[in-house]
Amino acid sequence: MKLYEYQGRELFLEAGIPAPEGTVVESVEAFDDVADDLTYPVVVKAQVLTGGRGKAGGIKFADDEDEAREHIEAILGMTISGLTVEKVDLVEAIDIDKELYASILVDRSNRLPMVMISDEGGVEIESVPDEDIHKMNVNPFTGFNAYHARQLTQRLDLTKDEAKQVGNVLAKMYKIFQERDCDLIEINPLAVTSNGEVIAADSKVTINPAAEFRHQDLEGGTEDIPPLEQEANEKGIAFVKLEGDIGVIANGAGLTMATLDALEHYGGNGGVFLDLGGTDDPAKVKTCFELMTKAEPSVIFLNLFGGITKADTVAEGVVQVLEEEGLDVPLVTRIRGVNEERAREMLQDAGVTATQDLKAAAKKTVQLDKNVQAGGGA
Amino acid sequence: MVVMVDEDTRVIVQGITGHQGQFHSQAMMDFGTNVVGGVTPGKGGQEVNGLPVFDTVQSAVDETNANASVVFVPARFAKDAAFEALDAGIELVNVITEHIPTQDAMAFAHYARYKGARVLGPNCPGVASPPDGAKLGILPNRIFEPGNVGIVSRSGTLTYEMVGALTEAGIGQSTCIGIGGDPCPGTTFIDALEMFENDPDTHEIILVGEIGGTAEEEAAAYVTEHVTKPVHAYIAGRSAPTGKQMGHAGAIVTRGQGTAESKINAFKEAGVNVMDFPTDAPEYVKA
Numbered sequence A: 001m002k003l004y005e006y007q008g009r010e011l012f013l014e015a016g017i018p019a020p021e022g023t024v025v026e027s028v029e030a031f032d033d034v035a036d037d038l039t040y041p042v043v044v045k046a047q048v049l050t051g052g053r054g055k056a057g058g059i060k061f062a063d064d065e066d067e068a069r070e071h072i073e074a075i076l077g078m079t080i081s082g083l084t085v086e087k088v089d090l091v092e093a094i095d096i097d098k099e100l101y102a103s104i105l106v107d108r109s110n111r112l113p114m115v116m117i118s119d120e121g122g123v124e125i126e127s128v129p130d131e132d133i134h135k136m137n138v139n140p141f142t143g144f145n146a147y148h149a150r151q152l153t154q155r156l157d158l159t160k161d162e163a164k165q166v167g168n169v170l171a172k173m174y175k176i177f178q179e180r181d182c183d184l185i186e187i188n189p190l191a192v193t194s195n196g197e198v199i200a201a202d203s204k205v206t207i208n209p210a211a212e213f214r215h216q217d218l219e220g221g222t223e224d225i226p227p228l229e230q231e232a233n234e235k236g237i238a239f240v241k242l243e244g245d246i247g248v249i250a251n252g253a254g255l256t257m258a259t260l261d262a263l264e265h266y267g268g269n270g271g272v273f274l275d276l277g278g279t280d281d282p283a284k285v286k287t288c289f290e291l292m293t294k295a296e297p298s299v300i301f302l303n304l305f306g307g308i309t310k311a312d313t314v315a316e317g318v319v320q321v322l323e324e325e326g327l328d329v330p331l332v333t334r335i336r337g338v339n340e341e342r343a344r345e346m347l348q349d350a351g352v353t354a355t356q357d358l359k360a361a362a363k364k365t366v367q368l369d370k371n372v373q374a375g376g377g378a
Numbered sequence B: 001m002v003v004m005v006d007e008d009t010r011v012i013v014q015g016i017t018g019h020q021g022q023f024h025s026q027a028m029m030d031f032g033t034n035v036v037g038g039v040t041p042g043k044g045g046q047e048v049n050g051l052p053v054f055d056t057v058q059s060a061v062d063e064t065n066a067n068a069s070v071v072f073v074p075a076r077f078a079k080d081a082a083f084e085a086l087d088a089g090i091e092l093v094n095v096i097t098e099h100i101p102t103q104d105a106m107a108f109a110h111y112a113r114y115k116g117a118r119v120l121g122p123n124c125p126g127v128a129s130p131p132d133g134a135k136l137g138i139l140p141n142r143i144f145e146p147g148n149v150g151i152v153s154r155s156g157t158l159t160y161e162m163v164g165a166l167t168e169a170g171i172g173q174s175t176c177i178g179i180g181g182d183p184c185p186g187t188t189f190i191d192a193l194e195m196f197e198n199d200p201d202t203h204e205i206i207l208v209g210e211i212g213g214t215a216e217e218e219a220a221a222y223v224t225e226h227v228t229k230p231v232h233a234y235i236a237g238r239s240a241p242t243g244k245q246m247g248h249a250g251a252i253v254t255r256g257q258g259t260a261e262s263k264i265n266a267f268k269e270a271g272v273n274v275m276d277f278p279t280d281a282p283e284y285v286k287a
Helices: A005-015 A028-037 A065-075 A146-153 A160-179 A209-214 A227-234 A253-265 A282-294 A311-324 A340-349 A358-373 B019-031 B057-064 B075-087 B102-115 B157-168 B189-197 B215-226 B260-269 B278-284
Strands: A022-025 A042-046 A059-062 A088-092 A096-107 A112-118 A133-137 A182-193 A198-200 A204-207 A238-241 A246-250 A270-275 A299-306 A331-337 A353-355 B010-014 B034-039 B051-054 B068-071 B092-095 B118-120 B126-129 B134-137 B146-153 B173-178 B204-210 B231-236
Touching: A005 A022, A005 A088, A005 A160, A005 A204, A022 A028, A028 A065, A042 A065, A059 A065, A065 A088, A096 A160, A096 B102, A112 A146, A112 A160, A112 B102, A133 A146, A146 A160, A160 A182, A160 A198, A204 A209, A209 B075, A209 B102, A227 A238, A227 A282, A246 A253, A246 A282, A246 A358, A253 A270, A253 A299, A253 A358, A253 B157, A253 B204, A253 B231, A270 A282, A282 A311, A299 A311, A299 A340, A299 A358, A299 B157, A311 A331, A311 A340, A331 A340, A331 A358, A331 B157, A340 A353, A353 A358, A358 B278, B010 B019, B010 B057, B010 B075, B019 B034, B019 B134, B034 B057, B051 B057, B057 B075, B068 B075, B068 B134, B075 B092, B075 B102, B092 B102, B092 B134, B102 B118, B146 B157, B146 B189, B157 B173, B157 B204, B157 B231, B157 B278, B173 B189, B189 B204, B189 B215, B204 B215, B204 B260, B204 B278, B215 B231, B215 B260, B231 B260, B231 B278
Parallel strands: A246 A270, A246 A299, A299 A331, A331 A353, B010 B034, B010 B068, B034 B051, B068 B092, B092 B118, B146 B173, B146 B204, B204 B231
Antiparallel strands: A022 A088, A042 A059, A042 A088, A096 A112, A096 A182, A112 A133, A182 A198, A182 A204, A238 A270, B126 B134, B126 B173
16 A cells, blocks of 8 residues: 555654645645635645656745645646645745755565665665665664664764754654554655755655555555456455556466466466465456456456366366356367366366366467457457 | 475464465364464464464473464565564474565575574465475465475466376475565575475476576575476566566566566576476476
């Protein structure tokens, strides 16, 4: 779950990280109610869960109330990377002298939290040369201590007092990182003002999806998740909409990916990744096919390996779908594992192509897709 | 010499009274595993599949001398279960549970290092050594055949597929290790490669990777430096787009990192054979 910038800022303020005062509004009318209370100049910032807001015109500086109103009118409803701006954050403008970068993330290679800091803030961190980013792993059992801060800040070009403030921000970021199960907490820029104050001028916070149950007080923002993926997520099914047209249902994430790869090998393009998971419950199989049908694939390829899952029980679900709802698109199946012969027989009896050969099934699927694309039907 | 599990492995199942715990404690015994008991808080004194159930891991260890544990408890209790096992002196903790908060997984994987123990998982199918008739976890019994190919994988079903293809071709396996699909696994590819390299019963190694992270690139570097046995690899997710999580929590290409291409190139440079299809495994392995 990603948090909006203003939500991250609120977490920062709660934890004692200096951040500008801000007010969130969702309409011009709401702005008019608070316009008198704001201190100008003010920065109007689009609240969307994507980068590149500045370039898209989603961040504007306003000297007075009228200018702020103009910007709010322009920014609300604007589309940035496919996301509609529904909220703007009005924050006091700060006089920035230096822009630093600070983040804490999960370092998969070392399987430890990693703190990163750089003098080169205010730009995309991907564009900063690696030698200018200072990194340090933190042992989860020692936590982040003063010496970590000293070791990191000594690598930056800062005054003693600034270094102390940055160290303090890092310690508090780490506290949030741990307490809030963050995958990422990033401040870019971490601003040093002309008065020598260190202030979080932005926030990016991602809560680990598996840990959301511990943070139900936080409500994340709307991400650009297609409605079908959303529906599948709610049903506990891993579903990803892709660029192509062929719908793939397989059991296990790795096998589903491998199936899409096999189609690509023969010149086909996957349109849906659907992981059936460890189920052989015919009702769940039916739900999966319903979701798949809504994605309007050209062909459906069911690739099943029954390890613990019984292939014939899955086949039973498929046959039910065919008998009750029918399918408007061709279905190719490749079945291995527990009770595979019986599963293939059941499917063949229902008029479905059923094989045990992955390559043959992938080729056949790609051929059917090409027939559909050529307008020849299946 | 064996890898991870053998006839001296004495296994308890944490969460044995649940559906999964009941089913898989029996399946493990059917494979030949020496399962000695189970733990479910509040259900001490009961029996499951003829095995004694204890309230705590410590009492299970005291009574049965268990040295390995398989964790089936729900995600929100998994950290407690893993710490409990490690504190009771369990040497190998296999966490099957999916959707465990990443920081919990980091913490118990890290704690295992201090205890000189090993965590396998989370979100993984376990480990099986067919020649020793020993298995932890949920790997299907029927696909295995004793032999000399070592397999390590981030994916469950894909591994079954590959093992199934090997067995069908008459090629047996020494040990099959599922390290799991999460971002912070307790046991890594490198750990597995090291064990296989040192295991005289493993003659060739198959590594099954997927998109996300840089574990495969690190494994490739390790192969170059330390592995003398033939290594074959399969990487899932060549057709996966950037920024989309493909089912597993760890399977996502971000910031130009974690692509299949990068992993395949790293393996090729390390002299590892890279397969196009998981079902091609028998054509690559000589054993």
